[in-house]
Amino acid sequence: MGELRLMKGNEVIAEAAIRAGVDGYFGYPITPQSEVLETLMARMPWEETGMVVLQAESEVAAINMVYGGASCGKKVMTSSSSPGMSLKMEGITYLAGAELPCLVVNVVRGGPGLGTIQPAQSDYFQSVKGGGHGDYKLIVLAPNSVQEMNDFVGLGFDLAFKYLNPAMILTDGMIGQMMEKVELADFTPRWTEEEIIAKSGTWATTGKTKNRERNISTSLELDSAKQEIFNHKLQAKYKTIEENEVRYEKFMCDDAEYLFVAYGSSSRICQKSVELAREKGIKVGLLRPITLFPFPSKQINEMADQVKGILSVEMSAGQMIEDVKLAVNCRIPVEHFGRYGGIITSPEEIVEALEQKIIGG
Amino acid sequence: MDVKDIIKPENLVYGKSDVILDNVMHYCPGCTHGTIHKVIAEVIEEMGIQDKTIGISPVGCSVLAYNYLDIDWQQAAHGRAPALATATKRLMPEKYVFTYQGDGDLASIGTAEIMHACNRGENIVVFFVNNAIYGMTGGQMAPTTLIGMKTATTPYGRNVELNGHPLKITELIAQLPGTCYVTRQSAEAAGPVRKLKKAVRKAFENSAQKKGTSFIEIVGTCNSGWKMSPVKSNEWMKENMFPMYPLGDMKDE
Numbered sequence: 121m122g123e124l125r126l127m128k129g130n131e132v133i134a135e136a137a138i139r140a141g142v143d144g145y146f147g148y149p150i151t152p153q154s155e156v157l158e159t160l161m162a163r164m165p166w167e168e169t170g171m172v173v174l175q176a177e178s179e180v181a182a183i184n185m186v187y188g189g190a191s192c193g194k195k196v197m198t199s200s201s202s203p204g205m206s207l208k209m210e211g212i213t214y215l216a217g218a219e220l221p222c223l224v225v226n227v228v229r230g231g232p233g234l235g236t237i238q239p240a241q242s243d244y245f246q247s248v249k250g251g252g253h254g255d256y257k258l259i260v261l262a263p264n265s266v267q268e269m270n271d272f273v274g275l276g277f278d279l280a281f282k283y284l285n286p287a288m289i290l291t292d293g294m295i296g297q298m299m300e301k302v303e304l305a306d307f308t309p310r311w312t313e314e315e316i317i318a319k320s321g322t323w324a325t326t327g328k329t330k331n332r333e334r335n336i337s338t339s340l341e342l343d344s345a346k347q348e349i350f351n352h353k354l355q356a357k358y359k360t361i362e363e364n365e366v367r368y369e370k371f372m373c374d375d376a377e378y379l380f381v382a383y384g385s386s387s388r389i390c391q392k393s394v395e396l397a398r399e400k401g402i403k404v405g406l407l408r409p410i411t412l413f414p415f416p417s418k419q420i421n422e423m424a425d426q427v428k429g430i431l432s433v434e435m436s437a438g439q440m441i442e443d444v445k446l447a448v449n450c451r452i453p454v455e456h457f458g459r460y461g462g463i464i465t466s467p468e469e470i471v472e473a474l475e476q477k478i479i480g481g
Numbered sequence: 482m483d484v485k486d487i488i489k490p491e492n493l494v495y496g497k498s499d500v501i502l503d504n505v506m507h508y509c510p511g512c513t514h515g516t517i518h519k520v521i522a523e524v525i526e527e528m529g530i531q532d533k534t535i536g537i538s539p540v541g542c543s544v545l546a547y548n549y550l551d552i553d554w555q556q557a558a559h560g561r562a563p564a565l566a567t568a569t570k571r572l573m574p575e576k577y578v579f580t581y582q583g584d585g586d587l588a589s590i591g592t593a594e595i596m597h598a599c600n601r602g603e604n605i606v607v608f609f610v611n612n613a614i615y616g617m618t619g620g621q622m623a624p625t626t627l628i629g630m631k632t633a634t635t636p637y638g639r640n641v642e643l644n645g646h647p648l649k650i651t652e653l654i655a656q657l658p659g660t661c662y663v664t665r666q667s668a669e670a671a672g673p674v675r676k677l678k679k680a681v682r683k684a685f686e687n688s689a690q691k692k693g694t695s696f697i698e699i700v701g702t703c704n705s706g707w708k709m710s711p712v713k714s715n716e717w718m719k720e721n722m723f724p725m726y727p728l729g730d731m732k733d734e
């Protein structure tokens with residue numbers, strides 16, 4: 121049993137980073153995620169593990185610091201919230217294009233623009249469909265508890281290094297600010313230079329030694345024929361990720377006649393909605409995508425054989441619903457429900473929406 | 482003495498640095514980038530730091546610098562090289578890290594990154610190549626374009642009312658307490674090249690001594706963008722660029 125604590129989601133990201141042997145964190149303050157940087161600065165991990173923590177001059181600089189650190193084969197990360205994530209998109213597409221591993225945490229708030237500092241899930245498209253330019257994908261993990269904020273730091277880095285691809289934790293102000301019991305991970309030491317060379321020596325810019333060619337971290341290819349080949353390779357990688365890394369959770373699905381699909385905060389709320397609906401005699405289950413890319417399309421498609429309709433619940437105007445609809449391929453009704461712009465949906469509203477939009481509709 | 486004697490090793494007085502690769506450079510004939518690359522390569526070789534040096538290339542004509550110097554490289558997004566260098570140096574403090582940036586990259590889109598890296602006193606070396614124009618994209622106005630100078634986006638000459646003033650960013654950088662060495666050099670002839678080489682060596686030594694940021698501006702030419710012959714470009718540079726961007730050390734601590 122690991123160490124048990126009562127902590128905020130954002131604080132856990134910081135603590136988990138130190139314990140995961142992260143080499144560098146680069147961030148810029150923005151509500152509702154500033155506790156990540158604040159916790160790290162107060163913890164002074166450079167004294168303990170040698171981890172570098174730096175408050176950058178902007179999110180643009182922070183993500184480009186991540187690019188520099190990732191190029192060295194180091195475990196590096198950044199975190200931000202929606203307006204800051206928009207700024208990071210340039211760096212993220214460069215990281216994806218250079219096939220660099222890193223972890224990016226987005227503690228989403230309501231938008232568009234400066235929007236609100238309250239929680240929302242309106243950055244799904246940005247995280248899952250691109251955000252930056254070019255044909256790239258991030259590995260996107262959606263925690264729904266403070267415990268998963270801890271667990272997904274380690275998982276995010278494992279996947280990022282396994283596929284040489286940026287990974288993202290897509291969470292929101294509710295999970296970031298919420299306090300829960302968490303079992304912290306044990307300490308993993310930071311990699312030594314020898315370990316980095318053994319693991320990533322074919323690409324990491326650790327200094328060109330006589331026994332190898334120079335390593336170059338770049339996303340540039342002026343020859344279109346070669347760029348197309350590289351893009352095919354990226355797409356093949358994304359396909360492998362889709363085949364191997366789908367994660368999801370089912371709740372009360374065995375006898376379900378209706379289904380909620382919800383991730384992150386909304387999935388927590390939907391658990392309550394399932395209970396409330398079942399008290400009324402409505403047999404509804406919940407499928408929670410844990411990975412948003414890769415998306416559990418197959419699993420949702422299978423559920424469409426069993427249920428009469430799906431309510432896609434997210435705190436946005438309806439973004440993930442597009443993927444749910446694609447998965448279901450018009451076989452059964454799929455509707456969206458969710459409050460957005462910083463308002464958290466209530467469990468009762470969700471049951472009401474199910475009754476009106478799916479059962480009654 | 483015939484050619485065979487001249488090329489005997491004992492008669493060699495000058496050779497290509499091993500740090501320079503044999504790839505054919507894409508630079509236009511007369512461009513200053515090639516000369517600057519050569520000087521940096523020679524210093525890296527002489528200091529014996531090839532295996533400890535990481536270069537960060539910019540977006541601009543020198544984006545492909547990684548094809549010419551036989552060291553590890555990172556290719557940065559436009560203007561962001563100082564951010565990459567910051568992390569690289571902090572995560573591998575025993576390495577030598579330099580950025581190589583043009584005037585558009587460093588003094589326009591990357592102003593925030595260079596100012597803050599220098600102000601934090603990152604122990605990195607910055608090479609800032611000022612050719613007063615955007616070479617790579619076809620000769621548009623740069624922040625350092627002189628008043629009256631014609632470019633693709635100032636076809637009637639740079640005009641203060643329309644385009645603002647030329648930016649002397651190196652003078653601003655010299656004000657920042659994080660910098661230990663700020664100098665402006667050129668590379669149009671043997672004399673200036675020798676001076677530049679001394680400056681480059683000093684900059685890398687400063688980095689080893691953790692003195693802060695060393696910043697070397699090199700005033701250069703872009704004969705394609707300026708639409709002049711290489712010889713004429715050098716004359717034009719001396720007549721017009723040097724009065725605006727005077728050579729010499731601004732800071733050496």
Ligand SMILES: Cc1ncc(C[n+]2csc(CCOP(=O)(O)OP(=O)(O)O)c2C)c(N)n1
Pocket residue numbers: 540541542543559582583584585586587610612614615616617618623703
């Ligand atoms: C974000 C972004 N904006 C614009 C460009 C287009 N671009 C490429 S190079 C360049 C200017 C480079 O000029 P400079 O830094 O002076 O270097 P030079 O080519 O003269 O050596 C621009 C604007 C880009 N690649 N990325």
